Amino acid sequence: MSEQKIPYKIYLNEDEMPKNWYNVRADMKVKPAPLVNPGTLQPMTAADLAPVFCDELIAQELDNDTREVPIPDEIRGFYKMYRPSPLVRAYCLEEKLGTPAHIYYKFEGNNTSGSHKLNSAIAQAYYAKKQGLKGVTTETGAGQWGTALSMACAYLGLDCKVYMVKVSYEQKPFRREVMRTYGASVTPSPSMETAVGRKILAEHPNTTGSLGCAISEAVEVATSNPGYRYVLGSVLNQVLLHQSVIGLETKIALDKYGVVPDIIIGCAGGGSNLGGLIAPFMGEKLRGEKDYRIIAVEPASCPSFTRGKFAYDFCDTGMICPLAKMYTLGAGFIPSPNHAGGLRFHGMSPVLSQLYHDGYMEATSVEQTAVFEAAEFFARTEGILPAPESSHAIKVAIDEAKKCKETGEAKNIVFGLTGTGYFDLVAYEQYNNGTMTDHIPTDEELAVGLAALPPQPTF
Numbered sequence: 001m002s003e004q005k006i007p008y009k010i011y012l013n014e015d016e017m018p019k020n021w022y023n024v025r026a027d028m029k030v031k032p033a034p035l036v037n038p039g040t041l042q043p044m045t046a047a048d049l050a051p052v053f054c055d056e057l058i059a060q061e062l063d064n065d066t067r068e069v070p071i072p073d074e075i076r077g078f079y080k081m082y083r084p085s086p087l088v089r090a091y092c093l094e095e096k097l098g099t100p101a102h103i104y105y106k107f108e109g110n111n112t113s114g115s116h117k118l119n120s121a122i123a124q125a126y127y128a129k130k131q132g133l134k135g136v137t138t139e140t141g142a143g144q145w146g147t148a149l150s151m152a153c154a155y156l157g158l159d160c161k162v163y164m165v166k167v168s169y170e171q172k173p174f175r176r177e178v179m180r181t182y183g184a185s186v187t188p189s190p191s192m193e194t195a196v197g198r199k200i201l202a203e204h205p206n207t208t209g210s211l212g213c214a215i216s217e218a219v220e221v222a223t224s225n226p227g228y229r230y231v232l233g234s235v236l237n238q239v240l241l242h243q244s245v246i247g248l249e250t251k252i253a254l255d256k257y258g259v260v261p262d263i264i265i266g267c268a269g270g271g272s273n274l275g276g277l278i279a280p281f282m283g284e285k286l287r288g289e290k291d292y293r294i295i296a297v298e299p300a301s302c303p304s305f306t307r308g309k310f311a312y313d314f315c316d317t318g319m320i321c322p323l324a325k326m327y328t329l330g331a332g333f334i335p336s337p338n339h340a341g342g343l344r345f346h347g348m349s350p351v352l353s354q355l356y357h358d359g360y361m362e363a364t365s366v367e368q369t370a371v372f373e374a375a376e377f378f379a380r381t382e383g384i385l386p387a388p389e390s391s392h393a394i395k396v397a398i399d400e401a402k403k404c405k406e407t408g409e410a411k412n413i414v415f416g417l418t419g420t421g422y423f424d425l426v427a428y429e430q431y432n433n434g435t436m437t438d439h440i441p442t443d444e445e446l447a448v449g450l451a452a453l454p455p456q457p458t459f
Helices: 055-062 073-079 091-097 118-130 144-156 166-171 173-181 195-203 211-223 237-256 272-286 350-357 368-382 388-407 425-433 443-451
Strands: 020-022 068-070 087-089 102-107 135-140 159-165 185-189 228-230 263-267 293-299 309-314 323-328 362-366 412-417
Touching (some): 055 118, 087 237, 102 237, 118 144, 118 237, 135 211, 144 173, 159 166, 159 211, 166 185, 195 211, 237 350, 272 293, 272 412
Parallel strands (some): 102 412, 135 159
C-alpha cells in the first residue's frame, strides 16, 4: 500500500475497539517473580492482599496464565467516551527533521484527565464499586493518575482520597484543582495525616516527597478505614493489563495499513504506559512470530532501569507494602524534584523488569533540559504541547529519526504520547527562562539507597 494512502490520523471505529485486555505474562517464558511478604519472605496469597486491594484486581494481579481477559461492558462503555484514541502519522515532524523515517505516535491525551491513566482508573474504580466499597485511596506524582481516578470515582459515586507528591502539589496547583472539582480530597505527601508521613517528615523535614512516600500514606489510610481499598496507577501487573488497550489499538491501526514497526518507544516511570503500548508487540516477540526493537526511556535523575539493581524491594518509602522484584534504586531513594513527576518512582514494573532482564527490550536515560528541548520542538511542529513524561519518548524518537537521516533507512518508529502538558506550564516557564537544571545522581548517592535493600527471598 502506498505511503500517500496513510492518513494523518488513523481512527478506529467503536466496533474495532478491543473487547479483551491482553495479559503479556501468559506468553512470558520466565514469569515475573511473585510479590513477597516482607515479614515471612514468602509469596503473597490472595488472602494476604485482600486488606489492601479489591478482590477482582487481586485475581488479575496473580494471574500469569490467562492470555485474554474480557473487558466488562460497563468499562468498555466508559472507554467509548474517549476511545479508540488516534494513531497519528507525524508527517510534519518527519518533514521538519528531513528524515526518511516514518514516525507514528499513539495519542492518549484526548480526555479530561489528559493522559492514558484513565484506562486503568475506570477499571479499578469499577471493581471497587462492584465489591460494594465506599471509596479508594491512591498516590499521584504529576497528577495525571489522581485526576483520572477522581474522574472515575465521580462517575461511579465513590469517595477518592489522593496523596500527591509534595513537589508536584506545589508545581501543579491546577491539576490539584481538577481533582477537587471531581470530588477528590488531595493531600500533599508526606503529610502529618498518617503515621508513616509523620515519620518521614521527622527524618527528612525538608523533603519534596516521592511516589514511594505517597504510596505509603495511601496504603495506611486504606487499611485503617473500613470500606476502603488502595489502588495504584502503575507498576502492578493488573495496571499493565488494563493499559494493554493502548497497544492493542495501535496494532489494529497499523495492521489496517500494513505498517510493521521497527522501533517502539515509551517513557518509563513505573511502567504503565510503556507496558500498555508494547503489550501485543512484545507478545509476538515472545512467541517468536516477529521481532521489534523496544526502547524504554527514563529520566537521568531517576534511572531505575539503567542504573538500578534487579532485586526484591519495597514499593513504598514507608516499607509497609509487599516486596516486588524489580529494577530499583532503593525504596529510600528520593529523586531530585524534576518536572516529570510521573517518572519519579524508585522502581519499575516487575513485568517490564523481567522482560528487560531477559533481553527483550532496552533502556536509556535522558536529561531534563534535552527532554524539554524535544518537547518544544514537537509542540512547534505537531501542534500538541506534550507532557514532560511523554517528552522523554519524543526525545529518543527524534534521535532515532535523525539516525535514519544519516543512514538513509526508512524505519517505522512508533512512540507513546501519553498525555498533554497544559498543567505543566511551570516547567515550560523554567525551560523558556533558562533556569531549568539537570541533576544526575552520583554513584555514591545511588549506593545509599541500594545498600538499604531488604533481605532477599531464597525460595
